[in-house]
Structure formats: structure tokens, C-alpha cells
Amino acid sequence: MRTRGGRPTRCQSGPSVTQWATPELVDEVLAECRKRDRRPGALPAGFMVYFTLGLALFHQNSYDDVAEHLVGGVPELSGCIPHKASFTRARERLGPEVVERLFHRLAGPLALTGLTGSFCWGMCIAAVDGFLLDVPDNQANRQTFGGPKDEGPCASRTAVLKVFLMPLNLFHPE
Template identity: 40%
Template structure:
């Protein structure tokens, strides 16, 4: 039976075992050599021995997400216990809260961002549409993103997450994420950025069907996707386009042209940039968009630990970036573990 990382502990020993399992998952998914490479890429490698070295702080940020909403000192205690079990830490002086704050600031968000991008499932090289450069991590041999008519399926979703009132006058951040259509891992993400959906086209190729859940059709995204050959399909509660059909098609769908961008409206609340019914039959397209993960997975990624997780606590923009990358990395580790467990378990019930 596969090990569960989300089982609630029932006593001190159970909690210690559960904490160790979480830390073990993080270390196996993001091993020290991968973490050290991300730190070095950002010039954060220490020149002198510190109580809280950069590698330890990367794992601390991940533990913050995994153990949220536990306070700093509790997170550090649970992390250290797990690292000792993994043979990556030795007993030593305990760090205080102020030292942990300073070490987080010293680390910055760069290593977490590099770790996120270097460990993401292979996509396309940002901004090029070409095959990606080699990653430090490669997808398990069994992983194959779902396809429809030769197009890889990805999900694009938006989520608003609560931020510390000390960070900015905006109490919530809008995070736009690109999720793998098979595992539900977050491949790319941006937050509080104008034109965010179109920006995430950098991580998909032209032979992609991008399923968008949540926001209404984005004309900038539609135009940018059409220019590069990427298909987009918006799943909406209802197809609400206040336009008269430009032309009805033989399968019952119809074309509209909001702001000069041609779109095809299919019943049951689906709007797409794929205009030819012979190449994208309505019933097949509906089935394909229903097969991708639910967009609420992005919300689960940002909460990281579940419905009891605290909002973002960082008081600086750099800290918010660091914290968000940490939560995305923990989500991806859990999705990857679930994917591997399902593969090992085969058709056993409840694996996914």
C-alpha cells in the first residue's frame, strides 16, 4: 500500500513519523544536489559556515508550505527532525525566530524560482516554443501527458490567494497557473501580472490544446495563441458572448468575432479558437476538455497543506515570491508522489 503524506497523526509518535514522511518526500523530490545547483545559479552559495545555510533555508521554505500554518520555530523543529532521520543534519544549536527571518531574506526568492523551473515537467523553452534545454530532473518513464488529436493537453487556471496586509494594500494576489493535463503539476505560474494568460504561452508549444477554466475568453490570449498555432478552449458555466453569430456551422456550433478575433462557440459552455469542425469535432472537444484536471487544483497548490492552511505571511514582495514558489514546489512533489504511487499500484482503487 503506498505511503500517504496527508494522513493526520493521532499521537506524538505518529506525528513524528508523518513529519519525517513529508521531509523525506521533499528531499527525494528535490535532492540536495538539485537544491545546491539552484542556489549556485543565483549566487547564494555561502563563503563561510552559517547556522542556517542556504540549502537548509530552501528546505525550510518548503517545510513552511508543507506544515502551514505552523509557526516558524515549530516548522524548523519538525524540519530538523526529518532531516536528521534522512541523515542530512546533525544536532546543533537552535536558531531563533530573528535568525530565521534574516536567513530567509538572505536566500531571496531566486533559488526557489530556479528550483521550480528546473524541476517542472518538460514543456517548451520559455519564449521560444522550442524543445526545452535539459533539466536536472526528468519525468518518470511512465509519465505521458494526455493528448487529443496530436495536441498535448494543459490546463490554465486562476486563483486568488490571501496575502499579509503588511505586504501591500491589495489583500489578495491573483495567481495564474499552467498545469500539466495528466498529473496536475504546475508547470509555470505568474502572479499579479497583466496579460498573465498570454505570458504562459511561453511554456507550451504550438501542438497544444490549452484548456482555460475560470476567466471569460481573453482576446489577447486568443490572438497570441492563434498566431503560434496553439489551440485554446475556455470552459464556462454558460457561453456568454453578447454577439450575434457570424456563421452557423454544420455541427451546430457557430462563429463569433469579438474585437476582430474569430472564436467558435460550442454548446454546454465551450468557446474555442479551433474553428474547423472537421479538425475539432464538438463532441470530441467537449470530452477532451472534461478529461483535464479540475482548476481547483491550483487552489490546492497555493494552500499547500489543505483547507486549514494560513494565508501568505510574508511582509515583502520578495518574501511573497519565495513563499508562493515554495507552495507550488510542495504541490508538485505531492502530485508526483501520487502519480508514481498510482503507477506502482496499477489499477488498484483509490490510487489517484
């Protein structure tokens, strides 16, 4: 795996997230958000963008598992997995704005105008997607998002359900 500025340019196996979130696009978004690598020895901001995407894509894996797939391509890390606290501090420095802007730069219609199959019986074909976000279990979050309804094994978890309806073609064919 080769790197560019601390960011992987190719995944070790399978299709790469860098096919869509290119290192150039990540650099642009980091510049727009004024996120720079200021501290020597700190995890690079570009690496943290890909790490955050990896956590979302492989939510069932631990920090270490996701990091293990990425650090091999970053010479500055010498193949060593940093401590979890380093990832936490780096994610705090990165903040949510970078990933949000990256999403808005990449989001758009999936079907091309006039593409056969993007409409059915005059209606736009859409996709439904959703996910759960674990949030800290505290009084403020329970008031905002509610809490668990039972006393089962997940009773100490507070989670936010996000569901989206996304049209696959925003344009009506001529």
C-alpha cells in the first residue's frame, strides 16, 4: 500500500474508499476546514479522515482492527498501531465538520437522467438506509434522545436511530 501525505492511496484488499474520497479531495476538504497537521508526531489529519470512514464502514470492528488495516500504508507510523487515546485526541482535533463536508461533496444522484430503470410507474426509485449511533449514556442525552425501554442487556445504552430516504435519481427523464 502506498501513501500520499499520510493517507492510504490503496486499500490492502477489495475496492478502495479512495476511489471516491480521493486524497486530493480529502486535501481540499481539510484546507476548507482549516485542518492542518500542526503537531509533529500526531496522527495526520488525512489519515484520520480515512480512519473515521473505516470506523463507519467496519463498525463491527474495534479501533485496533480498523487501524491495523491502515497503518501499514503510513510510513510515519512504521506499521505500529498508536494507542487508543491518540486516536481519540486526533478525532477531537479533526472534528465533525471535515467528514460532513466530505459527505456533501460526494453526495448526489446515483442514477443518470434518462437511465432506464431509474423510474418505475412514473415514480422515482429510492433507497432507504439507516444506522444506530451510540451516544454517551447521560441525563442530557436521555432527555434529548430517550433511553432504553427495558432492563435487558442493552439497558445502559443510549442510541440514536438515523433513517434516510434517498432518491436514486433526482432528475425526471425527458
